[in-house]
Amino acid sequence: MERKKVVIVGCGDGGIILAHRLIKDFDVTLIDKNTMHYFQPWQLHIAFHGAKEKKIEKRKLLPRRANFVNKEVKSVDLANRKIVLSDGEMGYDYVVVDTGSRGDYSKIPGHNELFNEFGDTHSDTAGAQRLWSKVKSFSGGDAVIGISYPTYKCPPSPNEAAFMFEEYINKHKLKPKTKITFVTPFPRAYPAEPINEFVEQAMKERGINIMTFFDVESIDTKNRTISSIEGDTIHYDFAALVPPHVGAGIVKDFSDNDGFIKTDKFKLNIGNYDDAFCMGDATNIQTSKSAVTGHIQSEVISERLRGKDARFNGRTHCPFEFGYHKATFVISSYTAPALKLKPSTTNYLMKMGMKYLAWPVLKGEMNWFFGFYFNMTDPDKRAKSK
Amino acid sequence: MADENKKIVDARGSSCPGPIVELSKAYRVAKVGDIIEVWATDPGIKADAQAWANKTKNQVLDVKEENGVIKVTIKILNR
Numbered sequence: 001m002e003r004k005k006v007v008i009v010g011c012g013d014g015g016i017i018l019a020h021r022l023i024k025d026f027d028v029t030l031i032d033k034n035t036m037h038y039f040q041p042w043q044l045h046i047a048f049h050g051a052k053e054k055k056i057e058k059r060k061l062l063p064r065r066a067n068f069v070n071k072e073v074k075s076v077d078l079a080n081r082k083i084v085l086s087d088g089e090m091g092y093d094y095v096v097v098d099t100g101s102r103g104d105y106s107k108i109p110g111h112n113e114l115f116n117e118f119g120d121t122h123s124d125t126a127g128a129q130r131l132w133s134k135v136k137s138f139s140g141g142d143a144v145i146g147i148s149y150p151t152y153k154c155p156p157s158p159n160e161a162a163f164m165f166e167e168y169i170n171k172h173k174l175k176p177k178t179k180i181t182f183v184t185p186f187p188r189a190y191p192a193e194p195i196n197e198f199v200e201q202a203m204k205e206r207g208i209n210i211m212t213f214f215d216v217e218s219i220d221t222k223n224r225t226i227s228s229i230e231g232d233t234i235h236y237d238f239a240a241l242v243p244p245h246v247g248a249g250i251v252k253d254f255s256d257n258d259g260f261i262k263t264d265k266f267k268l269n270i271g272n273y274d275d276a277f278c279m280g281d282a283t284n285i286q287t288s289k290s291a292v293t294g295h296i297q298s299e300v301i302s303e304r305l306r307g308k309d310a311r312f313n314g315r316t317h318c319p320f321e322f323g324y325h326k327a328t329f330v331i332s333s334y335t336a337p338a339l340k341l342k343p344s345t346t347n348y349l350m351k352m353g354m355k356y357l358a359w360p361v362l363k364g365e366m367n368w369f370f371g372f373y374f375n376m377t378d379p380d381k382r383a384k385s386k
Numbered sequence: 387m388a389d390e391n392k393k394i395v396d397a398r399g400s401s402c403p404g405p406i407v408e409l410s411k412a413y414r415v416a417k418v419g420d421i422i423e424v425w426a427t428d429p430g431i432k433a434d435a436q437a438w439a440n441k442t443k444n445q446v447l448d449v450k451e452e453n454g455v456i457k458v459t460i461k462i463l464n465r
Contacts, residue, residue: 150407185410187434191403213441215410229414230442231464265399286400286407334401 003027004093006305007083009073010248011037011058013362014280014294015098020364021302023063030062031083031090033072037061039358040291043121044157044321046128047240048135048164053125054355061362073099076251078273094275094305097251097261101153101281101289103243108148110219114239117221121161122153122242131240135168140177141237143169144226148216149244150185151258153281153289156320156330158182158242159190159199163323165240166206180207181234183214183226183241192338195320195330202322202343216241245289247282260284265334266311268301277301288316288330295361296374313380319351327351329377336379392421397431398455405431406438413442413465420462421447425455432456 008015011032037058045051072086083090105111119130145162190196217229227233249259263283270276280294303310314334327348332338397405405426435458448459
């Protein structure tokens, strides 16, 4: 039988795992304008511990038989089954869009200037290193850490940044001279209530102030203030703000205002197209924008491409660092609220272990383990067994 | 009611913080006098929308439930 051609647009974490799942039965092509792959969670460790970046060539993570095309995709035309490249076109039997999300600093006046000065944990190695230089030279004052806009990548990361910063200044005896404020557009320090209980308690214990309903409207880098659409203004000497995130907006007729792709939350198809899928950060699905989501979705798409009616259940499984060698996991689905998992050292070791497991996981070498692990920790199954 | 100023924010099927996220995105582009009606299926929206309105000095005009859909009507007094 002739092998069907699957084109994965954007060679991200989910796309790479999917390529490994499909390579036995399909002709797989991945297209990406970048050739290097970065372990993005490590940006927090670059920014707050001065760690070295972790990266690898994308080609080395892919199955040998997969084709890798290093080009920019201009648009995907589902009606005509056509991928438009910077030079030419490509057809497909199935297309999977895995174009991710990126920080858009133009949404908020002054954000570009702030980013140029302070960097952040959501751009690239240079941005994270810029933030580390600001952390190292910090000698006290007002520190503002948080989220500028409600759509962003890696939900726990801003809280993690606040905890890691507090740990750093505590270690360097700057605590009495520092006021840390965590700003968030959400009604709570962490949106999922069961996890928020731990977050709020830890922030209280460590003297981190929480400002909720704080959606950043503008940043004044001259006077060093950040203002919210809700009417508050806060002064900063140090700032680590997660930028608003947007999608690539390349799927004709199926992109929302922020460039995210209108995706069926269960089947992961784009619109009514059975031959088109979207995964990971690129979707408009209200779920965690994180690699683990793409990982879990890769299994659903792989099954659907083989004619099975697999469904995505909204599953997330996000590691969440609390500082001082403690971490928890945010485990939830569309129907099961986050489990109340107490931050622990064991969870911290598991989170840190991902640094070493990241590439084997992407190469599908850990599927035997994660299949078992995700199944064992499935929040829907726990809810049923109660 | 001046319906031309009414904006419906359909957050049905999304759970916390989905509905409040959609509300705050609508507020970003709202003007004084606008009416925002949030549709949600997550009951958390009732308390969250009230807390949000208190914080932003806007007014919750009405909260009603129709066929499992919670509709919260908010008048924008402050923007």
